[in-house]
Amino acid sequence: MRKLAFLFLFVGASLTPAFCQEGPIQILGKHFKTSEEFTLKVADAMPESDYDFKLTPAQMSFREQMIHLSQGLDYILSGLSGEKPNPPKPSSKSKSDTEAFIRSSYERAIARISNLTPEQLHKSYTSEEGTMTGIDLVLMALDHSTHHRASAEMYLRAKGITPPTYEF
16 A cells, blocks of 8 residues: 555655756655654753653653654665665764764664665565565654654643644
8 A cells, every 4th residue: 555655745746846957866865854853942942951851661762752753764665785784873962972873873864765766666675573574664754753753742732841832
Protein backbone atom coordinates (compact mmCIF):
# COMPACT_ATOMS: atom_id res chain seq x y z
CA MET A 1 0.00 0.00 0.00
CA ARG A 2 2.85 2.36 0.88
CA LYS A 3 4.50 1.74 -2.48
CA LEU A 4 1.25 2.51 -4.26
CA ALA A 5 0.83 5.76 -2.29
CA PHE A 6 4.42 6.73 -3.11
CA LEU A 7 3.79 5.98 -6.79
CA PHE A 8 0.73 8.26 -6.81
CA LEU A 9 2.71 10.93 -4.99
CA PHE A 10 5.44 10.93 -7.62
CA VAL A 11 3.09 10.60 -10.57
CA GLY A 12 1.16 13.61 -9.26
CA ALA A 13 4.38 15.46 -8.51
CA SER A 14 5.65 14.74 -12.01
CA LEU A 15 2.86 16.90 -13.34
CA THR A 16 4.09 19.93 -11.38
CA PRO A 17 6.72 22.37 -12.65
CA ALA A 18 8.93 21.70 -9.60
CA PHE A 19 9.22 18.01 -10.46
CA CYS A 20 10.38 18.88 -13.96
CA GLN A 21 13.32 20.72 -12.38
CA GLU A 22 13.84 18.37 -9.42
CA GLY A 23 13.81 14.60 -9.30
CA PRO A 24 12.69 12.40 -6.40
CA ILE A 25 16.15 12.33 -4.81
CA GLN A 26 16.38 16.14 -4.76
CA ILE A 27 12.86 16.41 -3.36
CA LEU A 28 13.62 13.89 -0.59
CA GLY A 29 16.86 15.70 0.22
CA LYS A 30 15.00 18.99 0.47
CA HIS A 31 12.51 17.45 2.94
CA PHE A 32 15.33 16.05 5.06
CA LYS A 33 16.95 19.51 5.13
CA THR A 34 13.66 21.04 6.30
CA SER A 35 13.36 18.28 8.92
CA GLU A 36 16.91 19.02 10.10
CA GLU A 37 16.25 22.74 10.49
CA PHE A 38 12.94 22.17 12.28
CA THR A 39 14.43 19.51 14.59
CA LEU A 40 17.22 21.91 15.56
CA LYS A 41 14.63 24.59 16.41
CA VAL A 42 12.79 22.11 18.64
CA ALA A 43 16.07 21.07 20.31
CA ASP A 44 17.08 24.68 20.82
CA ALA A 45 13.72 25.63 22.38
CA MET A 46 14.35 23.43 25.45
CA PRO A 47 16.61 25.03 28.06
CA GLU A 48 19.71 22.96 28.75
CA SER A 49 18.65 22.61 32.40
CA ASP A 50 15.56 20.66 31.20
CA TYR A 51 17.26 18.39 28.66
CA ASP A 52 16.95 15.43 31.05
CA PHE A 53 13.23 16.07 31.67
CA LYS A 54 10.89 13.08 31.21
CA LEU A 55 7.11 13.20 30.96
CA THR A 56 6.93 9.86 32.81
CA PRO A 57 9.65 7.64 34.29
CA ALA A 58 9.18 5.05 31.53
CA GLN A 59 9.80 7.53 28.70
CA MET A 60 13.03 8.78 27.21
CA SER A 61 14.24 12.17 28.37
CA PHE A 62 14.08 15.12 25.99
CA ARG A 63 17.81 14.65 25.29
CA GLU A 64 17.32 10.93 24.69
CA GLN A 65 14.48 11.65 22.24
CA MET A 66 16.74 14.01 20.27
CA ILE A 67 19.66 11.54 20.26
CA HIS A 68 17.45 8.57 19.38
CA LEU A 69 15.86 10.52 16.52
CA SER A 70 19.33 11.34 15.16
CA GLN A 71 20.75 7.85 15.61
CA GLY A 72 17.69 6.47 13.83
CA LEU A 73 18.70 8.29 10.66
CA ASP A 74 22.03 6.43 10.57
CA TYR A 75 20.49 3.17 11.72
CA ILE A 76 17.70 3.09 9.14
CA LEU A 77 19.63 4.48 6.18
CA SER A 78 22.68 2.24 6.71
CA GLY A 79 20.70 -0.48 4.95
CA LEU A 80 20.90 1.45 1.68
CA SER A 81 24.64 0.86 1.49
CA GLY A 82 24.61 -2.62 3.00
CA GLU A 83 26.38 -1.41 6.12
CA LYS A 84 25.68 -2.94 9.50
CA PRO A 85 23.85 -0.33 11.63
CA ASN A 86 26.31 1.34 13.99
CA PRO A 87 24.95 4.79 14.83
CA PRO A 88 27.41 7.20 16.46
CA LYS A 89 26.85 9.05 19.73
CA PRO A 90 27.21 12.72 20.66
CA SER A 91 30.56 13.67 22.16
CA SER A 92 28.92 14.76 25.44
CA LYS A 93 25.52 15.32 27.04
CA SER A 94 25.68 19.09 26.64
CA LYS A 95 22.95 20.86 24.71
CA SER A 96 25.47 22.21 22.20
CA ASP A 97 26.96 18.75 21.56
CA THR A 98 23.46 17.25 21.25
CA GLU A 99 22.53 19.91 18.68
CA ALA A 100 25.84 19.36 16.83
CA PHE A 101 25.04 15.64 16.81
CA ILE A 102 21.57 16.28 15.36
CA ARG A 103 23.12 18.45 12.63
CA SER A 104 25.82 15.92 11.73
CA SER A 105 23.32 13.02 11.69
CA TYR A 106 21.05 14.87 9.29
CA GLU A 107 23.97 15.93 7.11
CA ARG A 108 25.09 12.28 6.80
CA ALA A 109 21.52 11.29 5.95
CA ILE A 110 21.22 14.02 3.32
CA ALA A 111 24.57 13.00 1.81
CA ARG A 112 23.44 9.36 1.65
CA ILE A 113 20.16 10.31 0.00
CA SER A 114 21.75 12.71 -2.49
CA ASN A 115 24.07 9.93 -3.69
CA LEU A 116 21.28 7.42 -4.31
CA THR A 117 20.49 6.26 -7.80
CA PRO A 118 16.95 5.61 -9.03
CA GLU A 119 17.86 1.92 -9.05
CA GLN A 120 18.75 2.06 -5.34
CA LEU A 121 15.43 3.74 -4.55
CA HIS A 122 13.52 0.87 -6.15
CA LYS A 123 15.79 -2.01 -5.08
CA SER A 124 14.61 -4.27 -2.23
CA TYR A 125 16.57 -4.33 1.02
CA THR A 126 16.27 -6.60 4.03
CA SER A 127 16.29 -4.99 7.47
CA GLU A 128 15.03 -5.80 10.96
CA GLU A 129 11.73 -4.32 9.81
CA GLY A 130 11.50 -6.79 6.93
CA THR A 131 12.03 -6.43 3.19
CA MET A 132 11.42 -2.99 1.75
CA THR A 133 12.53 -0.73 -1.07
CA GLY A 134 15.03 2.09 -0.78
CA ILE A 135 12.08 4.50 -0.99
CA ASP A 136 10.52 2.72 2.00
CA LEU A 137 13.76 3.05 4.00
CA VAL A 138 14.07 6.76 3.23
CA LEU A 139 10.43 7.39 4.14
CA MET A 140 10.79 5.32 7.31
CA ALA A 141 13.77 7.45 8.39
CA LEU A 142 11.79 10.63 7.80
CA ASP A 143 8.71 9.23 9.55
CA HIS A 144 10.79 8.05 12.53
CA SER A 145 12.34 11.49 12.98
CA THR A 146 8.90 13.14 12.73
CA HIS A 147 7.51 10.78 15.38
CA HIS A 148 10.26 11.51 17.92
CA ARG A 149 10.35 15.23 17.18
CA ALA A 150 6.59 15.37 17.86
CA SER A 151 7.19 13.57 21.16
CA ALA A 152 9.86 16.13 22.02
CA GLU A 153 7.39 18.91 21.30
CA MET A 154 5.11 17.49 24.00
CA TYR A 155 8.01 17.78 26.46
CA LEU A 156 8.30 21.45 25.52
CA ARG A 157 4.59 21.99 26.11
CA ALA A 158 4.78 20.24 29.49
CA LYS A 159 7.45 22.79 30.44
CA GLY A 160 5.22 25.66 29.29
CA ILE A 161 7.26 26.29 26.14
CA THR A 162 5.46 26.84 22.84
CA PRO A 163 7.18 24.67 20.21
CA PRO A 164 8.42 26.27 17.00
CA THR A 165 5.86 26.57 14.23
CA TYR A 166 5.67 23.43 12.09
CA GLU A 167 7.53 23.56 8.78
CA PHE A 168 7.08 21.37 5.73
